[in-house]
Amino acid sequence: MTNAPLSGANLRGAVDLSSLVRPTAPPAGTPAPSGGLVREASDATFTQILDLSASVPVVVEFIGQGIGSSLSTLVGEYAGRIVLATIDAPANPQLVQAFQVAELPTVAAVIGGRPVQLFAGVPAEDEVRAVFDQLLQLAAQQGVTGSIPADGAEPAEPVEEPLPPLHQEAYDAITDGDFAKAIKAYETAIAQNPRDQLAVAGLAQVSLLARLDGAVAADVRAAAADKPGDVDAQLAVADLDVSGGHLEDAFGRLLELFPSLDAAGKNLVRARLLEYFEIAGGEDPRVVAARRRLTGLLY
Secondary structure, eight states: OOOOOOSGGGOBOOSOOGGGOOSSOOOTTOOOOOOSSEEEEOTTTHHHHHHHTTTSOEEEEEEBTTBOOSOHHHHHTTTTSSEEEEEEGGGOHHHHHHTTOOSSSEEEEEETTEEEEEEESOOOHHHHHHHHHHHHHHHHHTTOOOOOOTTOOOOOOOOOOOOOHHHHHHHHHHHTTOHHHHHHHHHHHHHHOTTOHHHHHHHHHHHHHHHHTTOOHHHHHHHHHHOTTOHHHHHHHHHHHHHTTOHHHHHHHHHHHGGGSOHHHHHHHHHHHHHHHHHHOTTOHHHHHHHHHHHHHHO
């Protein structure tokens, strides 16, 4: 049996696995893929393999009667950074078709739910190791760098650091819809530490939520259209634009209005723009451009 050439060119997606993603759970009684570094999978359970591939690259080996797995030992050498899913090809025609399997054994992989063609046949071990090394490099480029323990436990969820007390208080208040309480918590955090950028950004975000609470989008836009020179009306529709992700619209609207305003109006617009900059983040290119334009208008 001849082998497909092993090179970086083989490490690319060549099939569409979207048809394998089931909108509902497998039928009752369908066994899940067995745990460990080597797992048996099927048409019915492959969605679980796709989910696992978000954390660790999964090598998929199609085998058949009289053709067993040749990769389990090699996979074990990678200490949980690669998982092997074996597929009984004759019993799983959907997967055979999806991966375009023409001979056995055929080996592919899944990284982050995306397929990668590897090789067919039984190459030498050093050739397979080279392919697995390339596979890990490709996975790292896509942010799939997890591993599983040798006992087969699923990858552990990242442990989040607890929030500082005032931040947690604000978060809980936002969850409860109490924006005023969240604003007060963030303001207290900033008073205690003016350099607390997370609190500054959080205050900007919750202030936007508070201003939009109960607003009717159609009414806000109608008022802005009727009063193009009214600061409050334009600030309100800019809030609406930011909440929908239309930062350039919000920035452009307020920066066009800025030169025609009196000192009080300019202060209001400047303060609101600075809030938007915090919400979007200072590295956002739209923020960089708007900040530069605002500086030009101020000086």
